[in-house]
Amino acid sequence: MSSLSFSHGSSHDAVTARLRAAGCVFAEDEARLLISAATAPADLAALVERRAAGHPLELVLGWAEFRGLRIDVQPGVFVPRRRTEFLVEQALAHAPHARVVVDLCCGSGAVGAALAAALGPVELHAADIDPAAVRCARRNIAPYGGQAHTGDLFGALPGALRGRIGILAANVPYVPTADIALLPAEARDHEPPAALDGGADGLDLLRRVASEAARWLAPDGCLLVETSERQTPAALDAFRRGGLTARPARCEERHAQVVVGTVP
Template sequence: MSAAPSSASSASSGATSPASRAWAVAALRAAGCVFAEDEAELLLTAARTPEELTALVDRRAAGLPLEQVLGWAEFRGLRVVVEPGVFVPRRRTEFLVDQAVAGAPRASVVVDLCCGTGAVGTALAAALGPVELHAADIDPAAVRCARRNIGPAGGRVHAGDLFEALPGDLRGRVDVLAANVPYVPTDEVCLLPAEARDHEPLVALDGGTDGLDVLRRVTAGAPDWLAPGGSLLVETGEHQAPAALEAFREAGLAARLAVSEELYAYVVIGTRR
């Protein structure tokens, strides 16, 4: 890829010159970025020099998710830190947060399981006000990243496999248990966009043979951790929703499905009776 126009060739206007903008848009479009103009604006804002712009555009053109290139993602109005190699929070997951807040507006204990960047927990804390916030992930890179987001919200991030990572004194006290589990069937991981397939951890994508392996483990263990009336919320796929609902009911939870057609989001909500 050719270098961005230098400050000298762009009338000393630096990375934000019209020439730099045109170059960035053309380079991103050539790399197959559908929203080249919008992405170029974000990269131009992030770059302090033409050289820095070149480096950012090169990384994006090489296929890295835009959020990993920028170092942040917007999630429910918040700027969430996104480090390289960590699962990028999806906009559709905002629907899970909306459902949690609507269902438990006075929640005091919140857990973000399979937390990735900690976007869900951070957004819940911002919406609910002061809460006891915990998050957990099995991926060390995700734990490090989540601590940058959860920490300022007053929360704690734990490393480990699902409930094994959580402090024992949370048992029976959790009002909102949000779990953005991996739910892509193993045979379909190869069909994901290269951004996800090549640059996000497999453990955050692969949900097993039918995509519901982790969901079933979370659902089976949730009743021991939920407070009376507490809720488990899990995002899933459209075609998996019936089986997910059945797993919730087998665990003894009162289950329902919430759907956002706009975001193409499917959230199974289970309440401890």
């Protein structure tokens, strides 16, 4: 830990300089957030040093912004990406009147919370294989009456959901195993490998979800999965093999690629 100390209330320039020296691109904005989060000068120094050491800003703050919501995040839980807001937008466009929503591979539960916030009263479920993620998601979906479940994909869900899900958002890991080492250090060193690693071609979990989704969707329901542009043809094929009609959607601005599946 550095011996840096900051005078709380007059430290913006000093914090910005420390963050900039550490390579933070948005040092001024981050400085404001860290100063707001600190309760005392010593606390501020600790937050700044964690960020300068490469910890993700969201984990240092304890929250991430997602579609205007403040989502609680904790060490060991996947940090929601702003590009995933596109998946939420696509879900709302395809099923604007959905009454049953499932956030599968939920991580922090950001997607489920954002959908519930936009849709109004819904039956909301979130599920993840990682108990730490489920605990975090439970806090984030509680304001919407959501239930969080621990388990492996559909095995975590109550059987009563079968055939009733209007929006099934499955933000599965999709980084090929060999590419994990190429990720930015913030993700590689500070996020759980299971939330990143999608197997040899990155599509192991996507294929499992696509193979079962049709049995869980309502007749007018939809499955949405985020993937990469190069993986999209194989993802579309997996959806179709699972009995779904599939189409891709892309947001160039956010470099976001989503595959949307519906029951024929």
